[in-house]
Amino acid sequence: MCQQPAKPLIKERIVFYGAGSMAEAIVRGLVARSVVASDQVVMLNRNGSDRLAELRSRYGVRATNDPVQKEEYLSSSPIIVLAMKPKDAAEALRKLGPALSGEQLILSVIAGLSIRTIQGLLGTAQPVVRTMPNTSSSIGLGATGIAFSREVSEGQRQLAMQIFEAVGTTAVIDEERMETLTGISGSGPAYIYYMMEAMIAAGIRGGLGKEQAAELTVQTVLGAARMVQQTGEEPAALRKKVTSPNGSTQAALEVLDQGDFYETVIAAVARCAERSREMGAALDAELKKSAGEE
Ligand SMILES: NC(=O)C1=CN([C@@H]2O[C@H](COP(=O)(O)OP(=O)(O)OC[C@H]3O[C@@H](n4cnc5c(N)ncnc54)[C@H](OP(=O)(O)O)[C@@H]3O)[C@@H](O)[C@H]2O)C=CC1
Ligand SMILES: O=C(O)[C@@H]1CCC=N1
Known part of the structure; x- marks a missing residue:
C-alpha cells in the first residue's frame, strides 16, 4: 500500500x-x-x-x-x-x-x-x-x-x-x-569518542581484530548508557556492580585514578566552559570595537 x-x-x-x-x-x-x-x-x-x-x-x-x-x-x-x-x-x-x-x-x-x-x-x-x-x-x-x-x-x-x-x-x-552545558553535552560526544579510540587501540594492542575491538567497544558504551537510562540507577552504583573486590575492574580503575581520571574529566569540562567564555568575550570585544568606531 x-x-x-x-x-x-x-x-x-x-x-x-x-x-x-x-x-x-x-x-x-x-x-x-x-x-x-x-x-x-x-x-x-x-x-x-x-x-x-x-x-x-x-x-x-x-x-x-x-x-x-x-x-x-x-x-x-x-x-x-x-x-x-x-x-x-x-x-x-x-x-x-x-x-x-x-x-x-x-x-x-x-x-x-x-x-x-x-x-x-x-x-x-x-x-x-x-x-x-x-x-x-x-x-x-x-x-x-x-x-x-x-x-x-x-x-x-x-x-x-x-x-x-x-x-x-x-x-x-x-x-x-x-558554557557549563557546552562542557558536558555540546562537546561531550568528543570525550566519549576519545575514550572509545583508546579502548579500541587497547583491544588491538592486546591482539583483538580492529573490527572486533570496535564492535565490543561500541556495544559496551551503548550498553552502559542504556543501563543508566533504563535502570534509573546512579552511574556510581552501576560501577560498583561491575567492580569485584580486588578483581580486574578494580585494578583498571586504580590505574585510571593514578591518572586522576575523575578530576581530569571535571577539569576538562571546566576548561571547555572557560574556552567558550573566551570565544564569547572575543565576539563581545568585536561588538565594542564596532560601537567605538561609530
Ligand atoms: N560541531 C559540533 O559538534 C558543534 C558545533 N556547534 C557550533 O556550531 C557552529 C558551527 O560548527 P561546525 O558545524 O562544526 O562548523 P563547520 O566548519 O563544519 O561549518 C561552518 C559553516 O559555516 C559557513 N560559514 C562561515 N561563515 C559564513 C558566512 N559569512 N556566511 C555563510 N556561511 C558561512 C561555512 O561555509 P564555508 O565552508 O563556505 O566557509 C560552513 O558551511 C559553531 O559555532 C560551533 O560552536 C555547537 C554544538 C556542537
Ligand atoms: O568545539 C567547539 O567549539 C564546538 C562547540 C561544542 C562542540 N563543538
Missing part, C-alpha cells in the same frame, strides 16, 4: 546560515523525522559549492551560496539558524542585521556567543534563541541546551522547542549556565 508522506510538524521555512557539521546534524534529524518538509529547509555557506550539492542530493534541501539568493532567504525567512564558527560570526551578523525585516527568529548554535552580543552585532533587538546542541541530533539522540531572549514570542518559543525536541532531549536553562 502506498504510504502518505507524514505531514510536517513545522510549516515555516528554516534557513541555516552556515552549512557545516552541526547544521547538517540538525537538518538530517529534522528531515529524517519529517519535522519539516525538505524543500522548506535552506542551507547557506560562503564558498563550498560541492558541499552544497552534497547537501541537496542527501536531503533534498535548497542550498546556495549565491549572494542575491542568500539575501532574499535571509530577509524573508521566519527562522534563521546561525551555524557558522565563532570566528566568522561577527562579520556575518553585521551583514545580516540590515537585511532583516520584522520579527524573524534568530536561533544560534554558536558556542560562547551571548544573546546580548548577537543583538548588538545585528543592531536590532531581534528575538533570539541561544542553543547548544550536539552532533548526535543527526540520529535523534541529541541533547540541546536552550535559552530565550525576552523578545521571543510564545509561538517562536514553541517552534524552537519543536525543532530541538524532534532531534533529541532539551534542557531550558538560564543563559549563564550555557
Whole structure:
C-alpha cells in the first residue's frame, strides 16, 4: 500500500546560515523525522559549492551560496539558524542585521556567543534563541541546551522547542549556565569518542581484530548508557556492580585514578566552559570595537 508522506510538524521555512557539521546534524534529524518538509529547509555557506550539492542530493534541501539568493532567504525567512564558527560570526551578523525585516527568529548554535552580543552585532533587538546542541541530533539522540531572549514570542518559543525536541532531549536553562552545558553535552560526544579510540587501540594492542575491538567497544558504551537510562540507577552504583573486590575492574580503575581520571574529566569540562567564555568575550570585544568606531 502506498504510504502518505507524514505531514510536517513545522510549516515555516528554516534557513541555516552556515552549512557545516552541526547544521547538517540538525537538518538530517529534522528531515529524517519529517519535522519539516525538505524543500522548506535552506542551507547557506560562503564558498563550498560541492558541499552544497552534497547537501541537496542527501536531503533534498535548497542550498546556495549565491549572494542575491542568500539575501532574499535571509530577509524573508521566519527562522534563521546561525551555524557558522565563532570566528566568522561577527562579520556575518553585521551583514545580516540590515537585511532583516520584522520579527524573524534568530536561533544560534554558536558556542560562547551571548544573546546580548548577537543583538548588538545585528543592531536590532531581534528575538533570539541561544542553543547548544550536539552532533548526535543527526540520529535523534541529541541533547540541546536552550535559552530565550525576552523578545521571543510564545509561538517562536514553541517552534524552537519543536525543532530541538524532534532531534533529541532539551534542557531550558538560564543563559549563564550555557558554557557549563557546552562542557558536558555540546562537546561531550568528543570525550566519549576519545575514550572509545583508546579502548579500541587497547583491544588491538592486546591482539583483538580492529573490527572486533570496535564492535565490543561500541556495544559496551551503548550498553552502559542504556543501563543508566533504563535502570534509573546512579552511574556510581552501576560501577560498583561491575567492580569485584580486588578483581580486574578494580585494578583498571586504580590505574585510571593514578591518572586522576575523575578530576581530569571535571577539569576538562571546566576548561571547555572557560574556552567558550573566551570565544564569547572575543565576539563581545568585536561588538565594542564596532560601537567605538561609530
Ligand atoms: N560541531 C559540533 O559538534 C558543534 C558545533 N556547534 C557550533 O556550531 C557552529 C558551527 O560548527 P561546525 O558545524 O562544526 O562548523 P563547520 O566548519 O563544519 O561549518 C561552518 C559553516 O559555516 C559557513 N560559514 C562561515 N561563515 C559564513 C558566512 N559569512 N556566511 C555563510 N556561511 C558561512 C561555512 O561555509 P564555508 O565552508 O563556505 O566557509 C560552513 O558551511 C559553531 O559555532 C560551533 O560552536 C555547537 C554544538 C556542537
Ligand atoms: O568545539 C567547539 O567549539 C564546538 C562547540 C561544542 C562542540 N563543538
